[in-house]
Amino acid sequence: MRLANLDGRAVLVTADGVVDLEATSRGRFPAYPDAALTRIPEIRDWLATARPLVDASVTLASLEADATRLGPPVTAPGQIFAVGLNYREHGTETGLGIPDSPLVFTKFPSSLAGPAEDIPLPTATCDWEIELVVxxxxxxxxxxxxxxFDHVAGFCVGQDISERTGQLAGSPPQFSLAKSHRAFSPIGPWITTIDELDALDDPTDLALTCTLDGETVQSGRTRDLVFDIPTLIGRLSGVVELRAGDLIFTGTPSGVGFSRTPARYLAKGNVLRSTIEGLGTLTNTCV
Incomplete structure (x- = not known):
């Protein structure tokens, strides 16, 4: 299934059209996207027997072409975790090496944005980081x-936009605020459940690609994660109580602007496209 936030309502996105969960189920399922994600198994069972009304005016293809009606598929997570240096080549390019245990920081929910939302740049040193989001x-x-994986609703594409001046200004550096400016956490375009990836050879080995004005700046695969998803969930839940709707940004592959010579950053008018195999694409314009 692909569970999306269309005009603030929970919908399923199919090739034939979208299914408004609350309207089509006659109130059995909620209209609020965050509430719907906790009922994915029940929704799947319902779909197996129901013949839900499909709005054919909005399809998978039309939303892939224009995602401006889509909001973040999770709107108010209680917790957003992010993992630093979780790809070996990214650890190498930063000169910081590979950590012995997950390096975890947080992003604040007010930084969430939709898959086609503009990203305001507060300084001239804002960077891109494509990530698989759990x-x-x-x-x-x-x-x-x-x-x-019994605790996972699905995956989506994410960008961990980073304001490097603020991030590195202190000692120790201050990741959370520098990565939580307005629209610094675009996610989407929808939540893709794991079964939707069954056609792929290995649903844990997905290609990630980030382009800037059409130029590929990041290219990697999730098989290269230093700490895989089960390990991250185990480590995090060993310290804090995880909750439904929580997000885990699992790390970025190499190719960030900060590590280039000379360093390269986002600029007004840049179009950032972030694609993960089987999950879709974010298209965000910098303003």
């Missing part, structure tokens, strides 16, 4: 790694 449907503490 969306939790079920929380808990001390979740065993072999049960981790």
């Amino acid at each position: 969306v939790l449907a079920l929380g808990g503490r001390d979740i065993p790694a072999d049960k981790a």
